[in-house]
Every structure is written in structure tokens, then in C-alpha cells.
Amino acid sequence: MLQEMGIEGLSLRKLADAVGVSRTALYHHFKDKNALLCAIAEQGFVRWRAQAETIFAQDALSNTEKLRQFVRDYIYYAADNPQLYELMFGRTIWKNAQPTDELKAVAYPSFQHQVEMTRKWQKLGVLPATEDTLRLSQVTWGTMHGIARLLIDGIYADRSHIDEMCECATHLFTQHSTLK
Amino acid sequence: MLQEMGIEGLSLRKLADAVGVSRTALYHHFKDKNALLCAIAEQGFVRWRAQAETIFAQDALSNTEKLRQFVRDYIYYAADNPQLYELMFGRTIWKNAQPTDELKAVAYPSFQHQVEMTRKWQKLGVLPATEDTLRLSQVTWGTMHGIARLLIDGIYADRSHIDEMCECATHLFTQHSTLK
DNA sequence: ATCTCAATCTTGACAGTGTCAATATAAGGC
């Protein structure tokens, strides 16, 4: 229903109707509409985390190729699940309402993971070691996040450009290094 | 009201009440709530465009410094007007509803401007000339957009990091070049 | 088998929201 109607189109009443239950039955399983959305977003983080793990497990790939693949997969994950991505990182949960403790427990480690990978890539010479690790991971993540949002919101970029944009971003991240 | 209550908190009825007029009076001036939001967003583009122009008019700055300033100003503009920025680039207008023709007439040239500046900076050696101009401008803008949104939505970054993040991003953009 | 208690579900209601239709008022040009 999230995929079809979008995050704003998802109404508790229509959802209850579709399940064949009364409007307020949902309140015995979730505190809020917000709590329901947080639970969905939570699943999104778990799934993405699992997908990311498979990248790093591929021994055949060089470190630079892993970075490239990571960027590509991130953008495609967002582009393939636009509504879910919006839920995971959008203002609906993070600004407007408050994220559940359960959601935070899943999301924050995911952010932390990004920082650790950045540190590792810096040590390997894939990312520039001169930059502060935290700032660099904020910027690289910001780049992926920004591209994902431009795609999702349909501003100024569309699906057919994804591969080229990822390639370009990866170049920017790694252009300092001699090892390609 | 947008600044105080946020984009979702802005209701036509409360707005009409605050102005001291009846609920539907607004419909004689704007087709929709969406049309009103588009008009506000439009102003946001005009103001940002004006601010950007002043950067490029400063002859005292080198080209690299202009890029740095451009990035900084963009992020601060977003951070200082979070609700407005959300309106300008958020899904509320671009995905969920449809942007007005008037808004498109202001927004698209703004995107185009970004591409032209990218091309110019490539020729000047500030940005890498090896990348396709369109892709590069999508990625650089994506970076700024992404950082802006992480800040606005309060995810994983806050105001006190802005300067350092901008510096880091500028480094990434320009690290290829020998002229610093 | 019965009682108990907790989980689950339901209906009724309330305060919001955007929006349309029909109606009223005011102002300006001839």
C-alpha cells in the first residue's frame, strides 16, 4: 500500500478496510500512525543492511570496486523503493514526528557503519586520508543521499542517468588516488 | 507561518483565520493549496538566485573561492530557511502534487544556471574537465542537496558542522587540480 | 467446566483538514 499510494496516501482507515478490520483495530498493535511508519522504515534499514553486507563479502572485488558497487547499490535501492526510502530518511519521521526507540536502535548503527567503512577506505587509500573521517562520511553519504532524493522526487535527474551519475560520483571520491 | 508551523502545519483555515478572513477566501487568489505553496517556493528561488548572483559579482574572489562560497551559501541558505527549502525541492510539490507552470518557469532556469556554472568551472580547471558536464553538475548539486537535507531533517549532521562539511565537499570537488 | 484476565476488536464521537457550490457584498467603468 505504501508503494502504491505513497506515504501521504497511506491512511489507517483505508489500510484497516483493506485488511478487513475496523478503523481503530490498529491501535492495539501500534501506538500511532507514526509508530507504524517507523516499523516499516525499520524493515527498510534491515534489508538495506543485509544487501550492503553481501557487497563487502565478495572477495573477488577490489576495494575501489566495492566502493563503486556500494554507491551504485545505494542509489538503486533508493530508486527501486522510493516510498520506503522517503520513509527511512524523510522528514515525516525524523523531523515532523519523532522516531521510535526501536527505529533509532536500527538506524544509528547503520550510520555508524558508514563511518567505519569510510575510515577503512581512507586507510586503504581509496578515499582521501587527509580529510576528517566524520566529515568525509557525512559528505559522501550526503552525495549519495542527495542523488537519491533528486531521483526520487523527480527533480532534474531520472533513472536512465543512474549509472553515469554513480560513476561520476565515484570518480570525485577517488580522483586523488593513483590506484584505480 | 510556514517558518513557525512547518509545511505540514500550514493549514489554509488557520491561515485565513490569522489574516482575519473566511476559510475559502483564499481560493479566489490561488487555485489550490498547492498553488499557494508553489508561489511561496517561487519566491524562494528568486531570492536564492539573487544571492547567488552577488557571489559571482565579487571580483576580489578567485574562481575556486567563488565555488567554495557558492557551496557555503547554498548550505546556509537551506539551513536558515529549512521549511522554504523543503518546499522548493521537496516531494510535496515535485512528486506528490504538480508544480505550477509559473514555478517551473523560475525553477528550471535555476537548474540550468547550475549547469552553466559547472561548465565554466570545468573550463577554468576548478572542476575536473574529464567528467561530462551534465553528470558532474548533477553530482555536485546532489552533494549540496544531500548535505542540506541531512541538516534540515536533523539526521546525522547539525549546524555546527556546516563549515567543515562545506570545506570537505569543496576539497572533493577540486582535489584533482594543482591550482588551489 | 467454570472463572479470570488479558488481548483484541468494535462502534460512536470529536476536532481537524481541503475543497466545492451557492450566495452575498463591494467597487469600477459605461
Next chain:
DNA sequence: GCCTTATATTGACACTGTCAAGATTGAGAT
């Protein structure tokens, strides 16, 4: 003075999330 146009208003409709009070169910203990 009249007519047109712009503007404002009230009533109503279909939605939304959410709460309170009551109904139903089912499993475990006695």
C-alpha cells in the same frame, strides 16, 4: 444608475488521526 467583475462568505461533504467506552474472544488456572 446599472451591470460586470472581483472578492468574500456560509453551508456542506468527504476525508483524516485519535480517543473513550464497551463488546468479544481465548488461553490458563482452579
